[in-house]
Amino acid sequence: MPQLDRDAAQAWIRRWDLQQEDHLPDREDRFTALIDAVEAGTGRSDPLIIDLGCGPGSLSVRLLDRIPGATIVAVDADPVMLALARAAYGDRAGLHFATVDLRSPGWSGQLNLERPADAAVSTTALHWLSPEALSAMYVELGQALRPGGLLLNGDQLRIDESDSPVLARLDEALLNREEKRRFPNGHAESWSGWWDAVAADPALADPVAEREAWRDHADHHGWASRLLATHIDALRGAGFAEAGTLWQRGENRLLCAVR
Numbered sequence: 247m248p249q250l251d252r253d254a255a256q257a258w259i260r261r262w263d264l265q266q267e268d269h270l271p272d273r274e275d276r277f278t279a280l281i282d283a284v285e286a287g288t289g290r291s292d293p294l295i296i297d298l299g300c301g302p303g304s305l306s307v308r309l310l311d312r313i314p315g316a317t318i319v320a321v322d323a324d325p326v327m328l329a330l331a332r333a334a335y336g337d338r339a340g341l342h343f344a345t346v347d348l349r350s351p352g353w354s355g356q357l358n359l360e361r362p363a364d365a366a367v368s369t370t371a372l373h374w375l376s377p378e379a380l381s382a383m384y385v386e387l388g389q390a391l392r393p394g395g396l397l398l399n400g401d402q403l404r405i406d407e408s409d410s411p412v413l414a415r416l417d418e419a420l421l422n423r424e425e426k427r428r429f430p431n432g433h434a435e436s437w438s439g440w441w442d443a444v445a446a447d448p449a450l451a452d453p454v455a456e457r458e459a460w461r462d463h464a465d466h467h468g469w470a471s472r473l474l475a476t477h478i479d480a481l482r483g484a485g486f487a488e489a490g491t492l493w494q495r496g497e498n499r500l501l502c503a504v505r
């Protein structure tokens with residue numbers, strides 16, 4: 247069976263980044279704003295940061311590139327994502343990957359943090375959790391962060407239609423128009439196209455098989471927590487002192503909460 251080497255893993259991650267960016271053209275700008283906020287908000291050159299739903303490590307490595315003294319504990323439950331991340335960046339100083347399901351009670355204890363974290367970051371991941379699982383996750387996150395510690399969550403989070411129907415409709419209308427302007431010829435690679443290609447790589451056969459088993463138990467809801475209000479309410483309920491949008495383009499936002 248062929249082995250997954252570092253070059254092959256990095257090539258898959260480049261293709262992942264292209265696929266993600268093709269559907270989220272402001273992805274790099276959002277990464278930049280998020281890292282600006284980590285720099286400005288933690289006030290130290292050696293912050294301890296948790297990356298929630300790290301995928302193949304795209305945000306973690308960008309954080310380390312800009313803040314080389316940081317320690318990053320990057321968390322995901324997907325065996326394929328983690329296999330790629332570990333093969334590509336497993337030897338990177340300051341970067342630690344943890345196989346942890348954010349829905350499991352006690353998840354933060356599995357990270358073996360040496361001190362309360364200065365920040366938790368996340369991109370395009372937390373909308374996957376059900377509102378109940380999200381609330382429980384934020385409660386536990388509050389206990390893992392130091393007082394004044396930050397959550398910085400970059401995600402596509404929408405206006406609540408039941409609260410503001412006209413704004414929600416206009417939000418959607420602007421998104422649709424922008425989508426047509428930016429992508430008049432459609433998209434280069436879809437989410438499922440990337441996953442189909444990964445599944446056909448013999449070097450990834452083991453993690454792909456593990457992923458199938460994990461998905462059977464994953465209770466996926468896709469966009470279960472895509473309303474901004476779901477996150478704000480859950481963060482307030484978890485005891486975060488402030489919560490709001492720091493950066494935004496359409497539904498694509500950087501949500502910040504202060505422990």
Ligand SMILES: C[S@@+](CC[C@H](N)C(=O)[O-])C[C@H]1O[C@@H](n2cnc3c(N)ncnc32)[C@H](O)[C@@H]1O
Nearest residue numbers: 299300301304322323324347348349369371374
């Ligand atoms: C769209 S990817 C984003 C990855 C990366 N943050 C990025 O921006 O490229 C969403 C990630 O969230 C992870 N995820 C979803 N539910 C999870 C859970 N319950 N526990 C841990 N990770 C989860 C998925 O496995 C996936 O890697």
